[in-house]
Amino acid sequence: IDADGQYTPNEIPALVRPIIEDEADMVLGSRLENLMYEMPRIKKIGNRAFTWVLRKMTHEDIKDGQTGFRALRREVLETALPSSKFSYTQEMIIRVAKEGWRIKSVPIHFYPRYDGKSRLFGSSIAFAVKGWVIILRTLRDYHPLSFFGFPGLLLGISGFIVCLYVLAMYITTGLVSPRMPTLILGVLLLLSGIQLFFAGMTADMIKTHPPNGANWKKPPGSY
Numbered sequence: 713i714d715a716d717g718q719y720t721p722n723e724i725p726a727l728v729r730p731i732i733e734d735e736a737d738m739v740l741g742s743r744l745e746n747l748m749y750e751m752p753r754i755k756k757i758g759n760r761a762f763t764w765v766l767r768k769m770t771h772e773d774i775k776d777g778q779t780g781f782r783a784l785r786r787e788v789l790e791t792a793l794p795s796s797k798f799s800y801t802q803e804m805i806i807r808v809a810k811e812g813w814r815i816k817s818v819p820i821h822f823y824p825r826y827d828g829k830s831r832l833f834g835s836s837i838a839f840a841v842k843g844w845v846i847i848l849r850t851l852r853d854y855h856p857l858s859f860f861g862f863p864g865l866l867l868g869i870s871g872f873i874v875c876l877y878v879l880a881m882y883i884t885t886g887l888v889s890p891r892m893p894t895l896i897l898g899v900l901l902l903l904s905g906i907q908l909f910f911a912g913m914t915a916d917m918i919k920t921h922p923p924n925g926a927n928w929k930k931p932p933g934s935y
Contacts, residue, residue, distance in 0.1 A: 716825045719781045723820045727783045736816035737788045738808045740774065741781035743822035758843065765847055766802060769855070770809035775817035777805060778843075788813050802843060806850050856919060860912030868905025874898030 723741065730736040744759070751759075763777035778801050784792070792807035808815060852859045875898040878891050888895065 718823050718825055720821060720823070723781075724783075726818055727781065727820070730816045730818065731783055731785060735814070737785050737813035738792075738805075738815045739783045740776060740805070740815065740817045741779050741820035742775035742817045743779055743781075743820060744776050745819040746821040754837065762802060762843055762847065766805055769847075769851065770806060770815070772805075772809050772815045773817070774805065774815065775819075777802060779820075781820055784808070785813075802846050803850055806854060810854060854919075856915030857912045860908045860915065864905045864908025864910075864912060866905070867901050867908060871898045871901030871903070871905055874901060 719741070727739050727741055730739050759776070759778045763774055766772075766777040767774050780801060782804075788808055788811075791811050792804050792813075805815070848859075874894060878888065878895045878898060881891055882888050
């Protein structure tokens, strides 16, 4: 919590109560139920979109995926430290969920900024762009088969259809040369799709079954 007045410290007890009562390991303060000002439209839409994506990725009933008002057990924080200061709102939730910790949302009040401006982003658009980059990166790391496999499947199917079209034209006319660029495009799409799909399968296999030496560290003094 900072000093811009958007969150009130009076609601800290409600935020930590589920942890004290052993109902949750991480508690998110949901702002959307009790907004005390009119949030910019693009920010509200982006917030709901981010929250929907986080719900799908984590399978948790997250009410507000962008809230900065949250409470965690110490051991949860140690296993869920984000890789970037800009990504803690989304990345921390995903890491906590993937580690199997319990997440709960509680409604809080959210007030207009008392003074100052955000130091993280100059505009809502910059925030949205950075947020989606973070979500895509996290999807790549935690769901590589979906991240690579789905685009690969689309490219492969597209290439296969293009190649079928060229084959049909060859059967009909007996000529391939007029459609050689189309054939090359189809083959490239098909090969790219296959490569992406197998890249996703390989990354998913490595994520699920890391190599024995993945966590190996050199002994002190060795080079």
